[in-house]
Amino acid sequence: LRHCIFQCLSTAAKEKRQFTRITEAYLESNTIIALQEDRFLETENGWLKMNLAISKNSVDTSSYISELCQQKNKDYEQYYPLVKVLSDRNSINNTRLMADLEKTLYPAKITDATIPTFVIPIKPWWAQNLFDKELAEATLFGAKEELALRRELVYYRSRKPSGGLEAPGRILWYVSKDNDSENSSYIVSAIRACSRIDEIVIGKPKELYKRFRRLGIYEFKNVLQTAKNDLEREIMAIKFSDTELFSKPIELIEIQQIVEQKVSFQWPYRITPNAFSIIYNIGTSNLTEK
Structure with missing residues (x-):
């Protein structure tokens, strides 16, 4: 509903x-x-x-x-x-x-609100199964139907380095390149979407999986892998919602010019309100009124 x-x-x-x-x-x-x-x-x-x-x-x-x-x-x-x-x-x-x-x-x-905004790297496989319909349609099976009907999801990552992640906030999803995406016609190594950060929770794999299992595609083995197969290692769960896919992905070189840093986005990276405004306006160029 x-x-x-x-x-x-x-x-x-x-x-x-x-x-x-x-x-x-x-x-x-x-x-x-x-x-x-x-x-x-x-x-x-x-x-x-x-x-x-x-x-x-x-x-x-x-x-x-x-x-x-x-x-x-x-x-x-x-x-x-x-x-x-x-x-x-x-x-x-x-x-x-x-x-x-x-x-x-x-x-x-x-655009001038002090809402913390972070560029978060994500591999293409996770992106296509969590929110990126265009990437999913480029695969043989597409995204899971039940996932496509959810607006609240969770993404797991290591606890550190966190880049100062906090909620509430915004995410700009940077879809990185991997071996499976090298021959794809779809643009990766680019920011492809924007979401709202609703909650950030630190905890051990079992407790996080129990709490958020309904919000995503993760099986427990995936969550445990995020913790390097250590049941006692704390990891981070990022609950996010209302994802907007960009009509124009912003590639790495252009992002670096906007943030005026030669960053590679190996972990979450906080950007300024002005940088967010520029990136968001480029990404939604066909949809938003400036």
């Missing part, structure tokens, strides 16, 4: 529709809960959600929302409080508040 809602929001944003409205009069309780979790607001005639395909700083986002609220629909006025919050310069330094607003306005990105 939540995946269907996510697909509706994503489609609406791609089509430059700023709002999604649910007008069905009789909804089951689990549907109402799902809508509330996705920040739909109740109106006289149903439910309403703002979904903005924009990438702007906080002040410009505030102005954009203000203009939308002035349209001849009183339901839109429920979003007026966001105008004030986003126009307050102190708000951009409140990481949790800004991350929460990005979730409320998904897929909008508030």
Whole structure:
């Protein structure tokens, strides 16, 4: 159900529709809960959600929302409080508040917010099975169907070096090159997607697998391999959601020019808000309004 809602929001944003409205009069309780979790607001005639395909700083986002609220629909006025919050310069330094607003306005990105953003390397096989539909379609069997219907997933990695990973935050997925991808026509050694970091948990293989086994393709043997087959070694679980695939992958040379560092992305790498803004705008060039 939540995946269907996510697909509706994503489609609406791609089509430059700023709002999604649910007008069905009789909804089951689990549907109402799902809508509330996705920040739909109740109106006289149903439910309403703002979904903005924009990438702007906080002040410009505030102005954009203000203009939308002035349209001849009183339901839109429920979003007026966001105008004030986003126009307050102190708000951009409140990481949790800004991350929460990005979730409320998904897929909008508030480019000057102090939301920590990390480039995280991932091998093509894991990428295609966790989120990258294009890579999956290039393989013989494609991605697992049940995984394609999930919007919350987990990725395991070694605990260190962590690059300062923290939640809430953003991930830019850098799909690395491996032997299987060398002859592929699809672009690797590139940033191919963006996700939201919901939670980071450190723990031993068994406890992490028990906690997150429903969120992904990992079997216990895969989790144990991440811990170098040591049941007592602590590893990291990154819970992420709402992944956006980029229409234009950003290759390594271009990334290095943007971050002004000759990095190779062997582990998570934190980037500045300005670097994130540039990379995100390039990656979603056909979808977002700057």
